[in-house]
Amino acid sequence: MNQRLALVTGVTGYIGGRLVPELLAADFRVRAMVRNPRRLRDREWYDDIEVVEADAGNAEQVRTAMDGVDVAYYLIHSLGTGKRFEARDRHNALTFGSMAREADVQRIVYLGGLYPEGEELSPHLDSRREVGEILLASGIPVTVLRAAVILGSGSASFEMLRHLTERLPVMITPRWLGTRIQPIAVRDVLHYLVGSASMPAEVSRGFDIGGPDVLTYRDMMQQYAKVAHLNQRRILTLPLLTPSLSSHWVGLVTPVPSSIARPLVDSLIHEVICKEHDIAKYVPDPQPGLIGFDRAVELALLRVQDFDVTTSWASAAMPGAPSDPLPGDPDWSGGSLYVDERESVVPVSPERLWKVVEGIGGGNGWYSWRLGWWARGLLDRLFGGPGLRRGRRNPRDLSVGDPLDWWRVEDLEETKLLRLRAEMRLPGLAWLELIVDHDEADRTVFRQRALFHPRGLPGHLYWWSIKPFHGIIFGGMQRNIAKAAIGPDPHGP
Structure with a gap:
């Protein structure tokens, strides 16, 4: 027929x-x-x-x-x-x-x-x-x-x-x-x-x-x-x-x-x-x-x-779900997602940069404004969150599901992607993505994205209240991770 x-x-x-x-x-x-x-x-x-x-x-x-x-x-x-x-x-x-x-x-x-x-x-x-x-x-x-x-x-x-x-x-x-x-x-x-x-x-x-x-x-x-x-x-x-x-x-x-x-x-x-x-x-x-x-x-x-x-x-919707947004939908559909996105070329091999990325958090710190991270961790603990006290399971290696201070490893693609989902007290959902990539000239590129899906008006107010500090926090992280990769091997010989 x-x-x-x-x-x-x-x-x-x-x-x-x-x-x-x-x-x-x-x-x-x-x-x-x-x-x-x-x-x-x-x-x-x-x-x-x-x-x-x-x-x-x-x-x-x-x-x-x-x-x-x-x-x-x-x-x-x-x-x-x-x-x-x-x-x-x-x-x-x-x-x-x-x-x-x-x-x-x-x-x-x-x-x-x-x-x-x-x-x-x-x-x-x-x-x-x-x-x-x-x-x-x-x-x-x-x-x-x-x-x-x-x-x-x-x-x-x-x-x-x-x-x-x-x-x-x-x-x-x-x-x-x-x-x-x-x-x-x-x-x-x-x-x-x-x-x-x-x-x-x-x-x-x-x-x-x-x-x-x-x-x-x-x-x-x-x-x-x-x-x-x-x-x-x-x-x-x-x-x-x-x-x-x-x-x-x-x-x-x-x-x-x-x-x-x-x-x-x-x-x-x-x-x-x-x-x-x-x-x-x-x-x-x-x-x-x-x-x-x-x-x-x-x-x-x-x-x-x-x-x-x-x-x-x-x-980002699951295929076959007509209730979710599609690529051709207007920019104002699908709810709000705030993004802080940064990238830089790092003159090292992808493997060397990945060592620094995978070693982030715990005793190694977050390669950023220490006082800001410490204060945010303390505030999170005051409101019943994990703060920075959980540290890392292993000082070098990460696996999907591992706790990492106030984050949890949601996805990990060896030498390429580390995605962390926030478990701190927030008026919304948050992720941090650290991506090792390369450009058309085959140079190593470090991409970094912080994403926040607000819940109600408090979520929107939260994002805009911390946005002035993003240059210090996320910009510093971008620069310092690159600097650490260029320096001595973070894991030794």
Whole structure:
């Protein structure tokens, strides 16, 4: 039996990039339609798909991309693209629908927004509604899935919730925090998207999709705080805080751009609850059932202690986990990770530099500001942490799992990498990476990275309070380790 060919648009976006591997796993052939194919080259599935360069507004290019396609996923919208986005959305949808009909595509699947009937909608939500109606009128079978807040790291709605909750233990908020919402986990959205490709030809309509929980935005913030092990947030409502002011407030407090925050905030004034669950007649719910809010947040939160933090933060997620950030997600997705990164060329062999690196800590010290390290160790002991008293198991060799003063060896690659995870008392998670590498001229390079994943506002304040001392602490460590490697053999003859 021939594999069905699925065309995916919006593949550099949040849902599109996660849908591709799900379709491949479901035994579809996948063709990605993208304006700039180079943006896909860092995806792990790039070699498994066909890529066509096309602009959604160019009828000829879209028609070419549609050739031989069985099901076409329309995942394009103009959130955050500025004025006249409604006209752009309208033109793109009309072009896509007419070209799909001309190419004899069997079905279009569109992911739109959940909206209440009989209300004056926000411009963003009204445009999503209109696009669905345009596609339904295209003359071929169409599935329109309508979702509210999608829970997954990288989703703009989820990132706004994440950053507001983590950064503000006390906040004055607008009235829309009392609006009821039926969020849905990204994994369940992908389940319905893939399943919609196989609907009977006579089915052409819209479906509401949502998770099992109906919550106010305030409830979601409090539940997020609970799952993330943050203190309960103190929330005061200010009725005079308009959506316009709210969007500026969100833009100030979070890294979500105002151009995206504004339409999202405008849409939050609407109560968005599923009115039906007819989708289950054609696409059975995933087993063992739809994911609830708390579990969806658990899946979306980065369990960074399980990840390879040597990679970039955006690509540090475990493969196959759609709740985690992907390389193409915005820089403001995936939570905060602060990094102090330094490197220098050291005129010795990698083996000689590694001897110094592996011998760090304990009686050998940390090759840095001794008084600063001693004071930090004393402070850690006062708050119940290990301080510097644990020392080393062996004066020369380290193994994964060894305690090393207030650190623990998390990963070790002989002559190349030493990664330490902090066990001191901190408002967050911290690592120190010491890497022996070489450059294009085959010179030995010493790379050093300190990484910190803050927990709540105290974590952010902690990082910025110690940042002025990084030059002394980490800069000194970089220089002194190099100097020790150049000097007499640290382990003797």
